[in-house]
Amino acid sequence: MTGHHGPRCSFVAEAAGDPLEGSAPPAQRWFLLEHPGPWGRDALTGSGLDPAVVTAITGWAADAGARVLLVRRPGRNASGAVRRWFRVDSRPGRESVRGGAVASAAELVDAVDAPGEPVAGPLNLVCAHGRHDTCCAVRGRPVAAALAAAAPGGTWECSHLGGCRFAPALVLLPHGYALGGIPAVDAVGAARDYAAGNLDARWVRGRTSLPPAAQAAQHHARAATGATGVDELRPVAVEPDGDAGWRVELADPDVAVRLRERWVATGRPLTCAATAPGRMRVFDLLDLRG
Template sequence: MTADSLTRPDPADDPATFRCSVAARERDDPLFASAPPARRWLLVEHPGPWGFQALGGAGFSPAVVEAIDAFCGAHEARFQLIRRTAARGAPTEAGGRFAVVDSRIGHESVRWGRVDSPEALPAALADLEASTEPSDEPVYLVCAHGRHDACCAVRGRPVAAVLASGFADRTWETTHTGGDRFAANVVLLPHGLVLGRVPATDAVGVAERYAAGEVDPRLVRGRAGLAPAVQGAQHHARLALDEHSVDALAPLAVTNDEADPAVTTVRLAGPDGPLDVTVRERWIPSATPLTCSAGRTASMRTYELVALGGTRP
């Protein structure tokens, strides 16, 4: 990836082709409160090609698919295929490395293992202590799942290439992470922080900040595993407090308004003590599809700030 390649016209901006990421930018879609519900992650190395659905299109036997489904269901885990970028050099192997990542607050961890073939995955998942080893290295996942959505490939692959040039062992292209219209999407593990609209020119800086325990609130879609209302409350608190720490603003309690089901108050661990943030769920209709392949319009969810620390905006 050269500096010149970063300044060339982006194929996703071709006016002759509908691209959901372009439409989302034009609408200025709010990206926060859109991280997936995963509390853990199961990452399995696979060279591709990847089908529309990660697990169903991986070519695994029914026994392997069943074992992965059972593991993810039991552990509230999200399954992701991963592969090295072309810049990494080393080929990706089907059934090679795999990782189990815990993103729960206070339990953040990464464990890596290796199997000779996908058929060995069920046994490995049944005994993680024996089949995996803990790692202190963070993991950077960049959605580059072009068969799921063209924007993920067009915007994601350049970001993955730049990240791999600086952090080869930590960077992986991955399958659908959700929020195609926010491409390029980057997941920072083990914390499960999901970022959107990450420019290739900022990718290295994003990784460096994460290694230092910080994140840019403007790029944060949310922390995976937390309820959308909690993600929304954290977003508004981060902006109001100019809070960049990865571990800041952990949720302490969630209270739903009995009179208005759309209103939720989230108590967060603020820098000076508990902080109450009240948000209201709102659905915004879109005049264009939310993904490249949707074929129809839909509505998007967001969370408006009602009050922060007892003060209304």
């Protein structure tokens, strides 16, 4: 990437201590499509995929509140003609991964509605989309390589997730927990914990199927209660509280959290590609009972 001066966005965010909580990108569901690459800056439209496939997948995603990502095996192994696809539901209580394989673009058009086969075991997605943000490639690939060595079947590099300044970015599916700034050695442990039903709370940005205030509330409730289970602290109510406040009620264990939401001017670009200073959302903990 030419013309980049100064430190990379993720190193600056790390040094500044940008809060992770409440920053997971929104996704109720996911459609993952194996596409070895190269990936254009906009992965779906810029990677030479058949336009009919792009139209079918983006139409389904808009209706389903889904995120579409291209995925590939770490290490850039060129894949054959057959491509894997996965359709993931990350909504609380409906977590599932179904998938299949196709040999042609025409079959892919049907994949969004195909029943697919249940896929066993979690999927680890690591953002490694260098054309979108250099940090993701530079910091993501070592994490993907470490995870692939430990859990080869379930690990994929993926296209742009969102929140490049939190690279390396890891998403644990089907729950859709987004982790940020996680070193390779910790990523292997975090993926192992998740497969056993637990979270390493140090790196959690939030769950993509929950609103940002609920993500932040879970973060504070985990810190207060020590609850680490992937299904613990289920949001039962997320309500506005005054002008910029939120009241979030969580169950299993029961915790009530009050937060204030504000936007902070950072005085710096928030991604490697950005040129203007950005602002970030911050949640302040006002009160926690349980």
